Amino acid sequence: MSAKILLVEDNEQNRYLVAFLLQAAGHHVIHASNGRDALDLAVRHRPDLILMDIQMPEMDGYEAARRLLANPVLTGVSIVAVTSYAMPGDRERAFRAGFHGYIEKPINPETFVAEMERFLQKRGGSCENSKR
């Protein structure tokens, strides 16, 4: 099943890496390099899943997540943090900000796609529900 995934990442290499993995698995990837762009693109494209870094210029991931979640158009879309934050409390902080998942970098290229697809399935069900 092919999904539409919004990827928000300021580091170009990392963005390329994740996009490559997702596209290799057959998903459609929309790129954004900061939170502000992500808000625009999310409303425009209505992705099935949003993967977002936290430390970004212009608008960081926490703020972006809060705003994305506040937008009724995006109800039911999962937002997963993909971040280099690995200090104690970072994970909890992300969940408090509204992220539905948290993946620490460096990612494992062998398991990453499978992990993403789990989120798609999980949230896809509730997405269906909310449309009805």
Next chain:
Amino acid sequence: MGYERSFRSKLLEGMLLLAGGAIIVLAVAAASFTRHLTGYFIANRVRQNLTVVDQRIEHLAEAAVRFNGLARLHVKLNEPLPSQFETIMTALSDAFELQRELSYLGLGSESTGEYSMLQRTPGSGVTRNREYVRIPGGARQIRDYLVEARGRQLQRTLPWDGYDPRQRPFYEAAKAAAKPLWTDSYVFWGGNELGEVPGVSYVVPLYATGASLVGVLDVDFDLFDLSRFLGAIGRQSEGYCFIVEERRDGRRVLVAHPDPSQILDARTRLFPTNSVIISDAVAREILAMLSRSPTVVDSRSPVPQLLHVTGTAYYWAGHRFDRPGLPRWLVVTVVPRAVVMRETQSVYRWLLGSAVGLLGLSAILAHRLAKHVTEPLRQLQGHMSRQSAGSEPSPVTVKGPLEFRLLAESFNRLIAGIKQHRQTLIDTNRTLQSQIEQRQSAEAALRESQEKFRIAFNNSPDPIAITTLEEGRCLDVNESLCRLLGYTREEALRLNAAEFLYENPAERATVLDLLRRDGRVRDYELRGRRKDGAVFESSLSIEPVAIQGRPCLIGIMRDITERKQAAAELQRHRDHLEEVVRERTAELSRTNLVLATEVHERKRIEAELRQANEHLKELDKLKSEFLATMSHELRTPLNSIIGFSGILRQRLAGPLTAEQDKQLGMVQNSARHLLGLINDLLDLSRIESGKMEVHQTRFRVSAVTDEVLKTLEPLARAKNLSLQVESKDADAEIYSDRKKLFQILLNLAHNAVKFTDRGEVRMLVQNSPSQVRFTVRDTGIGIKPEHMALLFEAFRQVDGSARRIYEGTGLGLYLCKKLASLLGGEIWAKSEVGKGSEFIFTLPCQ
């Protein structure tokens, strides 16, 4: 009269005596009564037997007489007899059938010489009839009939045998007597069937109208039949009856006996001529007695007589029938004395039982009565004996007859009186006691007061004198005064106060004036003079008192010479002190100045310290931020390195040569090593700053070891090593931080796999109630002894050469040790170079 014994025993004795007397009277009465009773029993028993037999005999006689009447009636009705003989016989035979007592009936006709006889066979009850008839033509003929209910059946006819029954003696006797009569008993031939039969006949001559004899009727009784009746009355052992016939010739013949064989002589088949033949000894003896004295039997009142036969005693009595119309028979009844005694004995036994019962009853009654009387007495006595001499007497309750209750009430009134009296005594006693105590305590107080005064007066350090007011005569002086003035007490008591208290005796008047004005004198300073003439400074205080109504004075005189000197000395000291104070004050103000400077300095240092502290905190924050940033910034490129090398090795970006794949693997390993280094550094930083949190949960140890095994299995397989876990208890649980335990074990096991090229790596898990002990044993290169000490330090990979071959951060064991101690555990190692190493790690279960 003595009263040694108890009322109860007296009463019991009395009752028993009374009962004993009653029993004796009863016994005498019973003995007498029993004698009468014996007589009564015998008479009664004899009379019973006689009555039964008499009735039977009278019944027989009546039957005979009735037949007489019947026969005569028929003769009258059927005259003339000869022509009607058959008719009469038929009627009589019918009547005979009904009259079962009779055994024989015969009727003879005078005019024709005919005779008819009916004979009943005892037992079978069959009646036969034989007729001697004259057939027409005058010849005689014998006809035998069988008599049945519906009439006679002719059985046979015989020619006359020449016998004329009318020749029988009784027939002749009846004709001669011309009236009915009883024959003596006789034996006749009852035919082949019956043989000899003893019998007796009642013979009746029958007269036609006009007083001509027409015939003779006779009816017989079978004496065997009567004997059988006697036998049927009762058992012979219980007593029996027999019948004696008293003949006109004076002979006595036994005619009926319960044992029929006694009647006839066995040989002659006739009544015995000699009674000796009779085998019944009792009957034989009575017959003999009757022969000797017929009057031994009094018919009117049969009196039982005692008879001893062959060692056995019998009572017997007889009843004689000597009325006309009855046979001349004497009925004798015999009862063994044992039978009578048996009955009287039961009466005896009853009486004896009654006597014993009476005695027992008397004893019980006596006992109850005695108890009834003695119980209240005992209660009263018991109550009194419980009243011990010293205790409070209490009223008694007696359950019993009225007299005892009245006695108890009297006793209780007496007790109440005693109690009241006693209470009065106790009260009086108590009052007296308290008065005595009061007096004693007052006296003691007085004595004590006097004693206290004496001691106080004599031992007072103040010199005291007691004088009269007016004359100033000394009444008493104490030791201190005597010491002060140098007089003895005796000398002092002879002196006047003015003389020995005052240097100037006139001064006393001044003092007395002061006393009158103020009511007392306090610390009046004056000069005193001792006996030796020495003058001293003194202070006098006077208090007026009344002793036994006389105005007196108590004077206290103190030597104040020393005090005056001391006052002068004090003044000098005071002057000196003021000088010192002045000097000290100046010194203090100098010191103060120095101190103020010091305080200022200290405050400055404190501020500096605070600032340094702030700075340190800032630094700590900076360090944390630095670590976070470093971690973040290093991870970002690492993400690309690991990610892209992974993508390449997965061939997601296109095919690779073997060499490219190998080199990419090296890139990947290096990146992962770097990542491990970063993570270890972060952990260490957290531990050292105390920020490492411990999350304790309960979990199975084997779950963690299995996970370690699973993680390292690919690596071990690649190196061709055996990797195993050994555990005794697979279900053992531990309460600890699972993640950290995993981290430690993985690290140890990973090291073991890493430093081992051949052989095996084993993880041993050993449980004890308090701790779990993990041992990771390998067959690797081992550690040199000199390196053992450095093993658990940071960045110490022990062998420089090893470092080139085996990768490692150098932080692993250091981190393990820190984590272990964070979890309350310990970690240490043993090793032998070339053989292998053993890392031991213990962890508390809780």
